Amino acid sequence: MPISADFPFQEYLPFWDALPRELQTELRAAAQLRHAHTDQVIHTGGRCDGFFIIVSGRLRCRTAAESGRSITLFRLFAHDVCLFSASCILKSISFTVTIEAECDTDYLRIPPAVYRRVSAASAQAAQFTNEILASRFSDVMWLMDQLLNRRMDARIAGFLIEEARLCGSDTLHITHEKIAQHLGSAREVVTRVLNYLAHEGMITLFRGGIAIADSARLSELAEDAVP
């Protein structure tokens, strides 16, 4: 649906005030407010769906492995901007991702053609795009370091602590399969590590979920490097 006339774009797009009035009007008229429910896939493959701005909720961006393993690249929260749903804006992007809502999410969609015109007209807008790309690049480089230099038990410990923080609860309703998908691993590997963590008393397992029993030791484990 169209957005209200007083939507505060300047809170989301730092270059807003520097845009010529006619581009502000065009962007405002073209932006649409959308809603996604938990687990809804809102972008996949090579589609050019547009530039998304998260108003509330949470999105997960993962590799779109047609065959093979996928991994969570990063998450986006309120005020974050998602570029990879509009990869046609940048001709040098040669990969695809899948973006899905992790909870009820409201987001703005800006059509690619409008964003392209804004970027071409405003050095500030193009520099904002640079900063977003650099920020996501930093997320992926952190992940690369995790893959290279952390043991799987440390990565699972870190994942459980992050999930507990996001959910605001030490009781997580999540399957072993789902954890494996986040971490780009196999379900059997995750189950083996979780059984080990439970045996060590750091977590307890129950049907459909995991409860953190000793978050201090789990946090310590999360820092362990590949031997």
Add this chain to the structure above:
Amino acid sequence: MPISADFPFQEYLPFWDALPRELQTELRAAAQLRHAHTDQVIHTGGRCDGFFIIVSGRLRCRTAAESGRSITLFRLFAHDVCLFSASCILKSISFTVTIEAECDTDYLRIPPAVYRRVSAASAQAAQFTNEILASRFSDVMWLMDQLLNRRMDARIAGFLIEEARLCGSDTLHITHEKIAQHLGSAREVVTRVLNYLAHEGMITLFRGGIAIADSARLSELAEDAVP
């Protein structure tokens, strides 16, 4: 050393002709031509050395793991531009890399402050930076897919084929340790896989190097996914 007055910037920077004359003059005056010999590290850690443009030769960019494993992220060839040696240009870059010459390399260095002024003044320059970031992002996403979905034997096979292509020879003078550093693996793992490939007749091993014996089978193996 300073560059010659007729250095063809327009061949390296597609936004050159759109720059105001005074920025062209400033950039030309600030650019320096540098030389790096094989294996020379030209950038490391959080230093902000400037924006590099490769004139001839080849650079390798790898993760700067102070402790732990490093991996080759991508290589840069003549006409490529290296941004991560000037990470202060983008405040959202929170990782560091190491950049080294893989052979005798000539490159231009543009000071970060000059490039920052150019980007702020020209939407085309900022968009060029976007395309470079997007291109390197694509390289790293390819690597992420390799780490997740390729077996180590397939990755080593792919690496040997790529090296042979770059060297223009099926005889490679490279140590097992060096291959492990490129692939973010351990030397023992690489040695085990190379012994297997030699046993299968795809390569032959000699002191200080590897010769490709059956590049067709090696190429086939390079496509093998994680089972």
